[in-house]
Amino acid sequence: MPDNPSVQVVHSIPGRFRVKSRVFTNPALDPDYVTAFIAALPAVFQVRMNTGSGSIVVEHDPGADVRDEIMIRLKNLPNEAFLPEAPRGSGPDLFEVGTRTFAAAITPFLPRSLQGPFSWALSIPTLMNGAETLVTEGLKVEVLDASVRLMSLARKNYFVGNAVGAMLSMAAYLEESSTRQANDLLKNLLRPQADRLRVERDGAEVLIDSDQAMVGDIVICGPGEMIPVDGLVISGEASVNACSITGESSPVHARPGIEVLSGGIIEEGRLRVEALNVGKETSMARIGKFLEKSLRTQSGHQRWSNTLADRLVPLTFGIGLGVYALTGSAARAASVLAVDYSCAIKLATPVAVRTAMYHAGQNGVLLKGAQALEALGSVDTLIFDKTGTLTHGLLELTDILPLEDFTEDEVLALAAGAEEHYGHPVARAVLKAAREKNLSLPPISQVDFIVAHGVSAYVDDKRVLVGSRHFIEEDEGISCTQVDGKADLLQDEGKTLLYMALEGRLVALMALRDTLRSEAGDTLKALKASGFNHLVMLSGDQPRPVHAVADQLKELDEVHAGLKPEDKARIVARLKEEGRKVAFVGDGVNDSPALLSADVGICMSEGADLARDAAQVILMKDDLKGLVLARSIARDTARVLHNSLWSAVGINSTLLVLAGTGRISTLTSAALHNASTIGILAYAAMNKGEQDALQS
Structure with a gap:
């Protein structure tokens, strides 16, 4: 990266400005990273980059003072924005495609004396690119493209050469636009929220943006x-x-x-x-990792298809030379060279993958890269962390056991009265149960919240205590032994206990339980039907509540409780050693080791930042059905890629035979080849997964 690159504002209006710099034309610069790096700033609406002209257009909130920060970032791009080992370039835009198409269309109508110079001028970029590729990388598709153009020019068949150039430009544009569309969605999904926080500064509390902490x-x-x-x-x-x-x-x-x-x-x-x-640096590092996974990685299938495509280029070239040696016909040789397996084979994979990622994102599933998509389609074992995944992590009141002469409604009304202004999850569960019964709550006074223990309040001048056994028995000295038997039974059912005392004596025992997600059972059945043959549940909770949840989910094949984070990772490793391909679903920091060690890590929508970083798949909606959708899209993509590959091989092999035997001309050969490539790309771009069936 150049030191202190010159970045200049060349046009500016309120809410929008354009900057230019030579550094933006650097072929090693990753445009996707740079646009996301700027778009992550609060008050930035849209960022568009043109590497050809070395310019960036930024649209932002005109009322926000954000321009200085944008300029600072553009002048100090991090090293991660540059990939010398993998240069990138911006493909042809629609204007270029239209220009080349128009140029090909008017070629036959130009004076013969102008057709040659006009066509040679149009072909120079293709010829130079082919020559450079031949010298630096060997026989690649760029060499084939240049050879077809060169042979057409040598035979003075200028219309054919220019038409081939227009077709190649259109194919490149379709790939670029499809990839850009998917990338833009991913960048929008990764845009952080502009959170604010309160800090003490100079003895006073002030509200600041989170990136100023x-x-x-x-x-x-x-x-x-x-x-x-x-x-x-x-x-x-x-x-x-x-x-x-x-x-x-x-x-x-x-x-x-x-x-x-x-x-x-x-x-x-x-x-x-x-x-x-x-610090924003930590936040930006996280965003950078997300983008690196989402926009830069290739799946194993894509690497394999690229290798296959590159190996088929010399085959096409050799057939073309062989046809010329046997027939002496440059026209037949050019017809053969116009047919290239690698176009459809190479392009179909990124188009199908990006389209799948796009539609998954639209439906609330963020796939962080092609590898995640491919792996998700092949895994056979799915591991769930219990809390926050199979359950909501929210409590509901399930049992009320009154003592003495109290009724359930009297106990619930007293407890809800004491808990009415308490923000604790237990209090919310008690209040919810009272409201569902339309109970009138008694007046309360002298409320005292004892953090992490319970609440003390006066109801009709009588002291009511509601809280844990530790609070009631050890802190307040009220014996709870009379309900030990019932308490053990409730705990065996996986429930959390709540004790209530009135005027120094125990008057009720209540029980609460974390609620199972309503869609959990149906989701597990659908996942089994989709090819997962082993479903596992892990939890750091004690065995009683864990097995109580497991009893409600008949599809589970394996259950483990009382685990530490490293224990979860060890179970993942053990299943992988058994030859299984494993996906892990979690949402907490304690799940990160398992998320990283699994073949696919999946994080719930409300997961901790560390878990979201560690995962390859994020469910953006708080709904387990997203797993079924993600699995469907992954498997559908694998089917699309298989069909695209063999369609490309079959169609292009047929065209090679027709071209080599002189049945079709160079123009027809190029037209059919590019038409088939575009058709295969269109098929790949329609890859959406079986969404309608899953969302019904």
């Missing part, structure tokens, strides 16, 4: 807010819903000295957190 900032997090940084709690206590981070369905207690990770939700309480890991 600095290491060492004191970040303030209150009820209902997401923790925006990785940091150390320096004061305050809170109950944190860390389901997406730890995989635990119950909230965790955060207090001074405890490290917290971004993504956790403050259910109750308030924290002052010293930021340890912040």
